[in-house]
Amino acid sequence: MPTSRIALIGATLAALVWVVACKGNDRDEHQTSAPKAAAHAQMPPQGQEEKPDADEGEEGPTVPARVAPEKPTPQQMAGKEFVYNFDSDMAERLPAKFHSAKTGGGAQEKWAVAADPTATSRPNVVTQASTDRTDYRFPLLISDEGSFQDLDLSVKFKAVSGSVDRAGGLVFRLKDANNYYIVRANALENNYRLYRVVNGWRSQFAGANLKVTSGEWHELRVEAMGDKITCYYDGSKKIESTDGTFKEAGKVGLWTKADSVTSFDDLRVTAK
Numbered sequence: 050m051p052t053s054r055i056a057l058i059g060a061t062l063a064a065l066v067w068v069v070a071c072k073g074n075d076r077d078e079h080q081t082s083a084p085k086a087a088a089h090a091q092m093p094p095q096g097q098e099e100k101p102d103a104d105e106g107e108e109g110p111t112v113p114a115r116v117a118p119e120k121p122t123p124q125q126m127a128g129k130e131f132v133y134n135f136d137s138d139m140a141e142r143l144p145a146k147f148h149s150a151k152t153g154g155g156a157q158e159k160w161a162v163a164a165d166p167t168a169t170s171r172p173n174v175v176t177q178a179s180t181d182r183t184d185y186r187f188p189l190l191i192s193d194e195g196s197f198q199d200l201d202l203s204v205k206f207k208a209v210s211g212s213v214d215r216a217g218g219l220v221f222r223l224k225d226a227n228n229y230y231i232v233r234a235n236a237l238e239n240n241y242r243l244y245r246v247v248n249g250w251r252s253q254f255a256g257a258n259l260k261v262t263s264g265e266w267h268e269l270r271v272e273a274m275g276d277k278i279t280c281y282y283d284g285s286k287k288i289e290s291t292d293g294t295f296k297e298a299g300k301v302g303l304w305t306k307a308d309s310v311t312s313f314d315d316l317r318v319t320a321k
Contacts, residue, residue, distance in 0.1 A: 108185065113249025114154060116226035124298040125195040125320040133192070133316040134170040138162040144175050146193050147302070150226040152249060155183030155307075160190045165312060169205045169266055174312040177305040182213050184307050187251075189226055191302035192318070197221065198298035199321035203270035203281075205314045208236040208263045213307040219269050222299035230295055231304050232271050232280045232288070236261040241287050243280055245294045255290035257282075266314070274321060 138144040141161050149160045159179040164172045177188050206217035218233025227249040234241045242256040259282060261267065270281040276296070280288035301318050305311045 109248075109250030110153070110185065113227050114152070116150065116152075116249075119191070119223070119225050119300060120193070122193060122196050122300065125197055127199075127320050129195070130317070130319040131192070131194055134314060135162050135173040135175050136170060138173060138175075140164060140173070143190075147175075147190050148193060150189040150191055152187040152189065152226050152246060152251075153183070153185040155186035156181035158188030160188065163312075165314075167207070167266070168312075169314045174207075174314045175303070176209070176310065176312040177303075178310055180211075180308040180310060182308045184213055186307050187231075187246075188305050189220060189223075189302055190304075190313075191220070191223060191226075191300050192316075193300075195320075196298040196300055197318060197320050198296075199274045200301070201270070201272050201319045201321060202301055202317070203268060204303065204316045205266050205268055206234070207266050207312045208234075208261065209310040209312060210263075211237070211307065211309040211311075214305075214309045215263060215311075216306045216309050217269070217311040217313065218304040219271055220300075220302045220304050221271060221273060222295040222297070223302060224295070224299050228295070229299065230273070230278070230292075232269065232278075233304060233306070234259075234261045234267065234269060234282060235306075236263045241280065241282050243278060243288050243290060245292060247294060254292055255280075255288045257287040259287060272321075 135144050140163055143160055144162050149158050151158050160177050162173050163176050165174045168174045202219055202221055208215045215237045216233050216235040218231050220229045220231050223229035229246050232243045239261050240258045242253050244251050244253050268283050272279045276291045276293045278290050303313050
């Protein structure tokens with residue numbers, strides 16, 4: 050066979066081998082890059098993270114609403130106890146020895162004594178009845194009888210209604226309507242949360258998830274001893290945490306949020 054013909058056949062075979070190799074490499078690269086592309090598509094863009102639920106993080110206005118200063122009350126000595134069942138108070142009025150206030154914006158709070166045949170101590174309860182839907186709005190009912198540092202504080206509450214929120218809580222070591230601790234239960238979210246409110250800015254630092262039923266009475270209770278805070282729900286310990294934001298004595302009271310219509314009975318506080 051002539052030399053030129055042998056050279057042509059060799060060149061043709063070499064070209065075929067090169068084409069087959071290139072196709073194989075292309076297929077491998079496609080198979081390798083496909084999973085990488087899928088994985089990249091599932092990753093969030095750099096610098097973008099999922100934002101936590103505002104109710105479980107920090108929230109508040111840029112400029113806190115101005116609130117009235119609290120009138121001083123004497124700090125109670127260990128063993129001193131106050132009990133409020135609202136049964137001797139007049140209906141449709143604020144209970145005696147309490148005043149109302151509000152953290153945040155929205156309409157005026159509407160606290161009043163009312164008869165309730167389901168009350169844990171009949172006939173009366175105290176209810177926050179405003180249905181203003183402003184989300185960052187926290188009506189307060191504050192006791193004027195004393196200040197407490199270490200304490201055992203409890204109340205029975207019933208979440209009646211609310212579409213933005215359906216919650217009730219206890220405030221303690223309150224300095225004013227913008228500075229206090231709050232532990233609350235929420236029947237829409239089915240959780241129990243402990244917050245500090247500083248200059249009108251609310252920050253959660255402990256909590257638990259649990260069933261909170263609407264239209265039924267439940268007990269909230271908190272013990273504060275130094276910087277240790279222990280919270281109970283229907284007699285069971287659910288939260289235990291430490292925080293040193295509010296170390297001094299402060300007032301106690303009741304709390305709701307947004308359009309929550311919530312009733313309270315048998316508020317009890319004991320100095321420790």
